[in-house]
Amino acid sequence: MDDISTGTLFLLLAILILLSAYFSSSETGMMSINRYRLKHLENEGHRGAGRVARLLQRPDRLIGLILIGNNLVNIAATMIATYLCVRLFGDVWGPVVVTFGLTFVILIFAEVTPKTLAALYPEHISFPSSFILLPMLTILYPFVWLLNGICNSLLKLLRINPMGNDEQNxxxxxxxxxxxxxxxxxxxxxxxxxxxxxxLEQVTAEDIMVPRTDIVAIDINDDWKDIQRQLVNAQHTRVLLYRDSIDDAVGFVHVRDALRLLSKDQFTKASLLRAVREIYYTPESTPLHTLMYKFQASKERIGLVVDEYGDIQGLVTLEDILEEIIGDFTTSMLPDHSKEAHIQQDGSVLVDGSANIRELNKEMDWQFPTEGPKTLNGLILEHLEDIPDANISLRVAGYPIEIVEIKDNMVKTVRVMPDYYVTPSTDTTDN
Known part of the structure; x- marks a missing residue:
């Protein structure tokens, strides 16, 4: 090496540091790349993505290959830098200069800078780098295999699976x-x-059903003229028929079928009962994604929700499930146009006690708990453990609430003060 000029040695040292930077950036880029975007690009036929995907099938081999190359060039760089420093600074100061100087240079130019760049732009580094690393892996495979074999054996002694869990779910x-x-x-x-x-998996039929008390239904034992009037004025395409009590449900009749009978002068109770469609029942605990699949399989669009005793608790439709996905498409989603929440000039909100808590949270961006009662009335009664009087103020889930109206043992109207929301840990009740 005495015959090699100092300039040539500096050039070789610079090349080795560049190679070290290449291996360092390749390692970070390969490990930082978005696996899902990589899969997408591979499916689109991107060649660079395909090469990277092949390398990442066995990360242990890829890391072994990169570290072999990185350590080789770093050791070679250390040898050349040591010889240069001894030649320039002597046997005493040469080793000191190379220790601190080369460490600084490698950290800046071969580690921190290239790795930061690769972490920011992994695709720009990984895809070109794979063009070199893939053939290198083929050439150096025996050394990589031997290195991985030794390392994996050590990991097995520590009861660690060297293959790990490569699932990306x-x-x-x-x-x-x-x-x-x-x-x-x-x-x-x-x-x-x-x-x-x-x-959808976390929301059940009970969460979105129309409560039993709000079901629009017709008693088939009513006067025939009353039945005709209710059908003509029906706001829904399907109406539930029952005998005396909703628990004795007969079935659903499509208003279209009733109008067809009317047009043929065959509109009687007997013909109406023959046009009734069978009722689809679903437990109140059925998750919405399951209910949607059942509606699809049975070609149903509406069903009655029953509890564990078989009693009818409410009604659910396919439209209700769709609204959980795309939002309310029958009324405006704007809070100031909500049927059950009305924003006042002072910033407070008058809310119907029968309002569904989940819908209120979605429309008003509130944080009332949804694990227990489904309506605001139920939440307040559970909180107070009693039926309150009007003009009582309390704090529920951090929201100051004033009970405005009580009717039929229910909280009919409340005033919510969202601007005064505090953390639920400070819940208090003030009479």
């Missing part, structure tokens, strides 16, 4: 984060729809 919460982190790539409305689909 995402949980529901992780998928939710991915959707929201998409930012402008996915419009806000589409993000809400995707998240709503993920939440």
């Amino acid at each position: 995402l949980s529901r919460e992780e998928l939710r984060t991915v959707v929201y982190e998409a930012g402008a790539l996915i419009p806000k409305k589409h993000q809400d729809m995707l998240v709503s689909i993920l939440d």
